[in-house]
Amino acid sequence: MALTSIFGGSSAPSGKPAASSPADIKAQLKTQIAQELAVANATELVNKVTENCFEKCLNAPYANSQDNCVDQCLAKYMRSWNAISKAYIARIQQASVNGEI
Amino acid sequence: MSSISQNDLSNLDDGSKREIMTFLESENSKQKVQMSIHQFTNLCFKNCISNVQNADLSSQEEQCLNSCVNRFLDTNIRIVKGLQSIQ
Numbered sequence: 001m002a003l004t005s006i007f008g009g010s011s012a013p014s015g016k017p018a019a020s021s022p023a024d025i026k027a028q029l030k031t032q033i034a035q036e037l038a039v040a041n042a043t044e045l046v047n048k049v050t051e052n053c054f055e056k057c058l059n060a061p062y063a064n065s066q067d068n069c070v071d072q073c074l075a076k077y078m079r080s081w082n083a084i085s086k087a088y089i090a091r092i093q094q095a096s097v098n099g100e101i
Numbered sequence: 102m103s104s105i106s107q108n109d110l111s112n113l114d115d116g117s118k119r120e121i122m123t124f125l126e127s128e129n130s131k132q133k134v135q136m137s138i139h140q141f142t143n144l145c146f147k148n149c150i151s152n153v154q155n156a157d158l159s160s161q162e163e164q165c166l167n168s169c170v171n172r173f174l175d176t177n178i179r180i181v182k183g184l185q186s187i188q
């Protein structure tokens with residue numbers, strides 16, 4: 001799963017006029033659901049990266065910000081996210097091939 | 102974006118309702134996978150990444166992340182089996 005998917009990178013035309021036909025309502029419903037999930041995922045990511053990079057980069061009494069460290073940490077967290085995602089999905093696929101799930 | 106009214110929803114035909122249900126089910130399972138990845142990354146980053154001097158993952162770190170996910174899942178499976186055997 002590509003990382004961009006959590007930001008709802010695909011089909012999300014926003015600001016549509018009020019839906020009327022069933023096809024419009026259906027499309028709007030799907031867009032709305034996908035957008036809300038994308039927001040939930042982005043929020044989760046921001047919270048987790050902040051927590052982890054705060055722990056790694058900053059120390060009491062927090063006199064200085066550590067912008068450089070935080071930037072590096074963010075990049076490293078995203079790379080970790082991708083590595084974990086690859087490992088997890090490989091495991092799911094393997095279990096699926098073996099008929100375990 | 103204007104939200105969809107209750108009325109709009111009840112006017113959907115059965116085919117559309119079914120399509121939306123299928124869409125929801127697939128989004129729901131994708132979302133479960135996403136939330137697991139958030140959880141694993143949070144856990145394994147804490148345990149495998151000791152410094153952030155370098156933004157790139159070392160091969161050791163990458164191996165650790167990989168093993169972390171797999172051992173977590175092994176543990177999860179073992180716990181489920183253990184609970185099943187005592188019930």
